[in-house]
Amino acid sequence: MINLKKGLVAVAGIAMVAGVGGVALTSCGGDQYANTITVWCPESDVSYFNNTIIPAFKQAHGDLLKITDAEGNVTSEMDIQVIEQVGEGDIVANADNINEVADVFCIADDNIRTMVQRGYIEDFNSDEASRVTTDGQDAVDSFKIGDSLYALPYRNDNSYMLYYDTRIVNDEQAKTWEGLIAAAKAQNNATIYFQIANSWTFPSILFSEGEVHVDTVDGKTYQMTDFGSNADVHQALFDFVQLYAANTNIINGELDAQTSAILTGLDPQTTGSRTAAYIIYNFWNETSAKLTELGLEADTVKVTTLPSFNGHAMKPFIGYKGMGMKSSVSEQKHDAAKEFVRFATTADMQKDRVTELKQGVTNLSVQSELAEEIAALPHMNAINETIASGNYVPQGINVTGDFWTPVETLGRGIVNDPTAHDSLEEARADCQTIASATGWMDVSAAA
Numbered sequence: 001m002i003n004l005k006k007g008l009v010a011v012a013g014i015a016m017v018a019g020v021g022g023v024a025l026t027s028c029g030g031d032q033y034a035n036t037i038t039v040w041c042p043e044s045d046v047s048y049f050n051n052t053i054i055p056a057f058k059q060a061h062g063d064l065l066k067i068t069d070a071e072g073n074v075t076s077e078m079d080i081q082v083i084e085q086v087g088e089g090d091i092v093a094n095a096d097n098i099n100e101v102a103d104v105f106c107i108a109d110d111n112i113r114t115m116v117q118r119g120y121i122e123d124f125n126s127d128e129a130s131r132v133t134t135d136g137q138d139a140v141d142s143f144k145i146g147d148s149l150y151a152l153p154y155r156n157d158n159s160y161m162l163y164y165d166t167r168i169v170n171d172e173q174a175k176t177w178e179g180l181i182a183a184a185k186a187q188n189n190a191t192i193y194f195q196i197a198n199s200w201t202f203p204s205i206l207f208s209e210g211e212v213h214v215d216t217v218d219g220k221t222y223q224m225t226d227f228g229s230n231a232d233v234h235q236a237l238f239d240f241v242q243l244y245a246a247n248t249n250i251i252n253g254e255l256d257a258q259t260s261a262i263l264t265g266l267d268p269q270t271t272g273s274r275t276a277a278y279i280i281y282n283f284w285n286e287t288s289a290k291l292t293e294l295g296l297e298a299d300t301v302k303v304t305t306l307p308s309f310n311g312h313a314m315k316p317f318i319g320y321k322g323m324g325m326k327s328s329v330s331e332q333k334h335d336a337a338k339e340f341v342r343f344a345t346t347a348d349m350q351k352d353r354v355t356e357l358k359q360g361v362t363n364l365s366v367q368s369e370l371a372e373e374i375a376a377l378p379h380m381n382a383i384n385e386t387i388a389s390g391n392y393v394p395q396g397i398n399v400t401g402d403f404w405t406p407v408e409t410l411g412r413g414i415v416n417d418p419t420a421h422d423s424l425e426e427a428r429a430d431c432q433t434i435a436s437a438t439g440w441m442d443v444s445a446a447a
Contacts, residue, residue, distance in 0.1 A: 109396025402439025
């Protein structure tokens with residue numbers, strides 16, 4: 001499944017990062033899991049945890065799982081179980097009752113701030129120095145609030161890129177929306193998928209000219225932005241809505257990624273619309289499998305940086321994924337659970353993420369050792385190209401929990417009725433509405 005990210009609806013990663021759809025919580029409280037370290041991980045990682053990480057931890061750290069009586073005699077042993085498939089970006093949405101949350105969980109960097117504010121997550125301050133050495137300062141900083149580290153990083157591929165069918169779109173056309181649309185029109189109005197109604201992907205339009213960051217004003221944390229006061233942002237939004245409104249028969253902007261439709265549209269024999277291009281979370285594994293099924297070459301679909309529109313260069317979020325531990329883990333499980341987080345994010349455990357799961361990772365030695373394997377991952381090449389260009393927004397350190405709702409509301413509104421947003425005056429008003437939403441502040445107001 002696809003990690004779609006954010007906002008009001010739990011989707012295949014309300015985000016982020018492989019994800020999962022709606023989650024039915026299994027209570028972690030009471031006696032059922034009293035002697036079990038419970039784990040939440042995304043759907044893509046379940047087998048990896050069950051078949052690799054958990055058995056390896058039990059072999060390496062079995063002593064931590066032993067339960068002893070007052071005299072020090074071993075009476076039983078704790079187990080470790082993945083009890084739910086929960087995308088890294090779904091943690092906050094499913095953490096309202098912390099007793100329902102697994103002891104350890106995979107988490108996207110933008111979820112950290114809210115988890116800290118609610119007191120739901122334990123720090124890993126003693127691990128900071130070593131993890132800066134092994135995984136790099138940027139990866140560690142993405143999971144820090146103030147001076148405290150709240151999760152250990154393991155993935156650096158939390159972003160969305162442009163995928164395009166080379167039988168429909170050539171490399172030059174893939175550089176711009178105008179080129180994509182022309183190519184799609186030439187193929188009987190093939191479809192371009194871009195989730196305008198999604199608060200993770202839609203901001204790439206606003207970021208083409210604007211910025212966000214986190215700041216404290218009068219002791220309160222705000223989502224700071226220049227969306228309300230920056231005329232270039234208003235122009236960019238206006239230009240994109242004009243482009244979309246004129247091509248709604250080609251551009252699918254719905255929140256639902258329509259995974260099946262995207263993949264089906266790669267088949268030249270399909271009776272429905274062909275897929276010309278799609279902007280989506282790293283979807284290479286599924287795309288590659290579909291191409292193999294159809295007997296097509298791997299480079300039939302290419303992955304690259306986001307296209308520009310009317311001269312505005314779209315900027316994606318790029319973020320990290322890590323592993324954390326809830327603050328209310330029982331005393332009996334505490335030390336073993338914390339060590340499990342450390343173990344699950346080590347270099348050895350990250351290697352399989354590259355070779356088996358085709359994921360990008362944070363460990364610097366793994367990046368070096370498996371450089372050839374990483375270079376063979378098209379989505380990682382596109383992400384690394386984007387990072388090198390500087391044309392992106394680091395997610396975790398720049399986003400508060402208040403970011404997603406007003407942005408998604410605007411995106412949904414545009415998809416539902418583009419004509420209600422198709423003047424420069426309306427674009428300005430839309431941007432000002434976001435910048436004045438709860439928890440937001442325009443930089444002009446703070447000056």
